[in-house]
Amino acid sequence: MRLPALHWQIVIALALAAGAGFWFGDVAGFITFCDFVGKFFLNGLKLLVVPLVLSAMIAGIGAITQTKALGRYGLVTLGFYVGTGFIAILTGLLMVNLLQPGIIGGKPAGPLLGLDSDVGDVMSTVQGKGAGDLLDVLLRLVPENLFAAAAAGDMLGLVLFGFLFGYFVSRLPSGLHKTQREFWQGLYEIMISIANVIMRLAPLGVFGLVAPIIAKTGWSAFKPLAWFCVAVLGALTIHVTVTLPLVLRFVARVSPIKHFRTMGPAMLTAFSTSSSAASLPVTIDRLEKHGGVPQRITGFVLPIGANVNTDGTALYECAAAMFIAQAYGLPLDLPTQFIIVLAALLTSVGVAGIPSASLVAIALILGSIGLPLEGVGLVLAVDRILDMCRTAVNVFGDSCATVVVARLNGEGGVHGEPALGSSVK
Template structure:
């Protein structure tokens, strides 16, 4: 008689992946909302469930952001310090991230997906009817808010800033804290790194636990919208998807190739050919971390980037370079503001840009990182979190696209840094020094 162990797959039904569970929850929310309609008890119950889910996300935001940034910056120091290559790498990531966010805001401003027939889409798609309270929270974010952004970076009381959700100050504090860990004696620095790395692992585990309930939260957030408005949200959402895809395409096929051509001095087409396996892997997995081995292989074997560069640049990029995600986060916040009929000033949009850029660094690599980051940015600008429910229906497809942009941006950084470091044979090109002499 055989005593071979029985595999988990043969024992019974296996739970589908989280994104399929969320998709099923969206279908269930659409069906339930359409059939039940605007019944007060149904709407109240679903709204309660959705609020619990959003509150759970808010609960982990502060310790997660702080631990992620401090742990990440300490890890960079372990990987070789912020030397010449490190400064070039971080400079590239910050610069391209800024460009990505600006491109995203540009397309949202141009296409205005949150506006229907010249009117805000919010009332027709189930957002709060009384927008005056929302407007009141951000009406003072005019020209003076541009300077206030820098004031928010240095709160007088970091505990109070955490309680009030002033994430910009927490992010700045975390960056400074992580930087000064590097100046500690090795023994003390090691203790600090271990503590913050452990805290980050704990918070990541808690976030994963919360995201296990995402299908229930999605049902609670989406079903009241469908129950109250039917399919009125389909039009604005389709327009929003188009705006985001145009922005992502512009960054991936125009902005980054221009960097390759005029900074790295290589052929963008040759780079696309070298990176195609990694791009398709990123699109199918929606994970920069899962794609990292493929990205490294493409860069070393196909693009000719030396291991000394890939081993430093690409792992850091997986953590801090999220061009596509930062673009998406800024676009979502602008879309929600349009739905509320709020014309954000330059100061408020600058606040979105700066917070999206820094938050993208802080939450990269965690499950549903963009969802957490969007909650942070909405709080910084003064918009309610209920708007997140609008984009959950299309988040999975856009996640696949923005992950591809993230991975492609990492590879562009590896090529650019290698070329600036004088490496020879990258994408078949001689070193920049040799090409100048020629």
């Protein structure tokens, strides 16, 4: 018997969790079993944090720097990715601050969502930050012991190390370079395979994490989650219908409407598969055959974008961390929000183009500001549908980056528009 697709399995698990939680109520044995299942799944996600982020960074950056086209296209590509990613994160931050989905009836939603960690302990690790903590963020990028920092959940240094390591791998002699590239690419593929195996347990994880919440709090737990979805979807909509079209119009000088028509099939593929990597062949086909972008540009920009340009994911990670902080009742000041923004921007680069991999990055961000990792369980119930939406945004952002790189390098023929400058030979 063939099982339904993973997203339908999660929907079924969510429905079963709601029914079981309502039926069994706060029965000790049922709660203990569900807690075990949920913790088992979360531990599997946390297990992947260090090797997945590190291998993705090194493999991805190594691929960029070994390409001869880096001098012509690289700065524009990376500038687009960083700039639009930063705007996307700020959009998500603004929406969560405005709607405050973690605050229900003027009170933190933590009790409704079944958060068990002591709020006082959490507050002591998050509050009391001043302007000096902005400099501390920079110091944490260069920890005195990389392994100790990673083990403690402080992953910012690991992210920077991955960037530097990937760059200097490309500077090795050909024999050593090939060995290093094959090793890290192989490790990356292994981590993706393990992540796929762990994500097969997602329906059980959803059941184990959601059922106790329903058992303890009833249906009221869904109200903050609904507002969280509204905040994320609203921010994603602004980014894909306002920010990116403005870039297309005023930077690339192409018609956003034409580009939406060109990328429709690729965005639908991304939405249905929740995978930038799985959508890559369709994205390349649409841009080359229907958008008029040369193969030398799609072949450079799009494979990088599948791992680096993740505007929707970065937006979601920031919004999720803020939502969880609100649910704990923690008033985050500007320095702490800056840490969240920086962590979301950096970790989104290391997120693999596979379904729900951003859950790993959310755990990383929570650890960077001192929030318990159990908060990941709050967003797991709605992660799949939001994953589908943000992946479509990611793929659209990749296509916009490709068009911008082509146009700023003097390529004509993109959507039938005349070249902006001299054609790159």
